[in-house]
Amino acid sequence: MQIQAVRGFRDVLPGEVALWQKVEAIARSVLERYGFREIRIPILEKTELFSRSIGESTDIVEKEMYTFTDRSGISLTMRPEATAGILRAYIEHSLYQLEPVSKLYCIGPMFRHERPQRGRYRQFHQINAEVLGSSDPRTDAELLALLRTLFEELGLRELDFQLNSLGCPSCRPGFRSKVAEYLGTKRARLCSDCQRRLMTNPLRVYDCKVETCREALAGAPVILDELCQECEAHFLSVQKNLSLLGIPFSVNPFIVRGLDYYRRTTFEVLSSDLGAQNAVCGGGRYDGLMGELGGPDLPGIGFAIGEERLVSILEGRAGAPTSSLDLFLAALGEEATEKAFLYLDKARRLGLRAEMDFRGGSLKAQMRRANKLGSRRLLILGEAELSKGMATVKDMADGTQVEIPLDELESAMAGWKEACSQRG
């Protein structure tokens, strides 16, 4: 019985890696342009960090975490998201002493034990950004602006930016009790899922797709009508700043995030070609979280981009980078092969992407290989060349070939490298 990968855990094969690297390279470039610096944090954290931040009664903590007891008896969890760990590190190393506002990003795998489906895996990757120490609405707008730039540079223009405010501890409880009261009167007309949600997370009812539930919600209270003055001012300012920057968005009062720590601004970026798991990015403000984790009471806001989902959207499109070769060396005969092996390494040390096939074979076979690898040039070393102290160099694109004395080969290769760099 052969061993297969664990369910929901996937290999990214060499053919797909180029796209991942492109996504990450563009992400890093944009993030750093907007002032973010990378932080790398552990995959394992104490379980308590997540139950305290994400929320004891959330789905993530209740039934999706990879939690186990290690050999010294403490409960550890493979991170299901990045914010908690970043805050932990930020507090632990007193990074708030270094600067008033920190902008941090982190790219890496997250783990949640869910039923796998398109765009949802048990190990998945997020590009995560957090701004700590700023409660200015411009910070919220700046994050969305960053996302716009990032998606633009990835060639994604058809994305839907949706925005909401979840209020704060001074206005949300009032809203929640209004919701509970309202839904209580409609209880009988709600589906069984929603009747359960009434107890666990009433706001989720707003998301339900069942027809009768949607009807029951017709006159339900809306969070945006219940915001306190400060929250409303903040939300309006975020919108004003988004308009100033010309970022299109829509307000969706039914965005309910699955993590308890969100306050005020929350947002999602949706793609229409992702199927059911259509959120490419989600995030929001979490003022108050840092204090709850034992740090200073500093505000924060962040987002997470689902890398698999991004890659999945990009996959169907043209323009995937293909790797190619600068030089392929074909050798005929033992002596020539030894010489070629030497020049192969010299070429690489000069910065050329060079390859040869140690299996040898006919010149034809080696040329086929060179062609398959997309090599720009072919260097032929055979007995004929060796006896003359020459090498044949063929341009694979136009088929022309010239002979170069072996003692000039290195400088010739250096010249090709120059041409490559200028071209690139």
Place this chain on the structure above:
RNA sequence: GUGAGUGUAGCUCAGCUGGCCAGAGCACCAGGUUGUGGCCCUGGGGGUCGAGGGUUCGAGUCCCUUCACUCACCCCA
């Protein structure tokens, strides 16, 4: 966790109501020039028909179990 669908070569798939050695295209390798690629031609390697059990004279084809994948619910990135 719930429901539905699918599982035949590396990839995309064919294989009708169970019956002759399990096929095609692409990919891979080789030959078609005594040392010259891409196209074309010829040939070749490669499959425990997801796995396990059952029905049958006989199963890729029917039944059961299991695993995986896909889609949806749920949830979210």
